[in-house]
Amino acid sequence: MKYKALFLDLDGTTVSTGNTVPSKRVTEAVLAADKLIHVCLATGRILLTALPVIEKLNLSGLCVISNGIQIYDPVKRKIIEETPINQALVPELYELLKQFQVEIRQFDGVIDVPYAGEAITMKFAM
Numbered sequence: 217m218k219y220k221a222l223f224l225d226l227d228g229t230t231v232s233t234g235n236t237v238p239s240k241r242v243t244e245a246v247l248a249a250d251k252l253i254h255v256c257l258a259t260g261r262i263l264l265t266a267l268p269v270i271e272k273l274n275l276s277g278l279c280v281i282s283n284g285i286q287i288y289d290p291v292k293r294k295i296i297e298e299t300p301i302n303q304a305l306v307p308e309l310y311e312l313l314k315q316f317q318v319e320i321r322q323f324d325g326v327i328d329v330p331y332a333g334e335a336i337t338m339k340f341a342m
Contacts, residue, residue, distance in 0.1 A: 219253055220253060220254065221253060221254040221255075221256055221277055222253050222254070222255050222256065222277075223256045223257065223258045223277075223280075224255065224256070224257050224258070224273075225257075225258060225259060226257065226259040226261055226266065226269060227259070227260075227261070230257075230269065230273075231269060237269055237272045237273060254276055254277030254278075255273065255275050255276060255277050256275065256277030256278055256279055256280070257269070257270060257273075257275060257277075257279040257280070257281070258279070258280040258284075259279075259280070259281055260282070260283045261281060261282070262281065262282050262323055262328070263281050263282070263286065263288055263295065266279065266281050266288075270288070270290050271290075275290045276290065276291055277290075278290075278296070282323075284299075285298060285299055285300055285301075286298045286299075303335065306320070306331065306335065307333070310331055310333060319331075322335065
């Protein structure tokens with residue numbers, strides 16, 4: 217079977233902590249790219265925190281970021297698809313998940329903060 221793409225997870229797989237990418241992973245990504253395989257990323261991280269790793273690996277394939285909410289094209293350096301959660305559902309989800317002591321987090325464009333029953337204002341557009 218001829219593979220066309222290699223998807224890498226970030227935390228605990230490609231990187232162990234922060235944004236430090238072991239040289240072995242960089243070499244593997246380069247070798248895969250040399251075989252005309254698109255090297256892609258799939259992560260729960262937001263673009264702001266995934267970008268240093270994307271740039272270090274010099275990825276050419278599309279990257280699934282923010283737990284699947286966004287698709288980032290590292291060649292064009294832009295988000296090409298975005299499907300955020302319907303904001304009208306958030307208060308209902310919050311009340312439901314609160315019963316199970318599950319925390320909802322929200323991103324304001326700069327930091328990730330707990331949702332406490334009220335939406336926050338975006339600090340900058342994504």
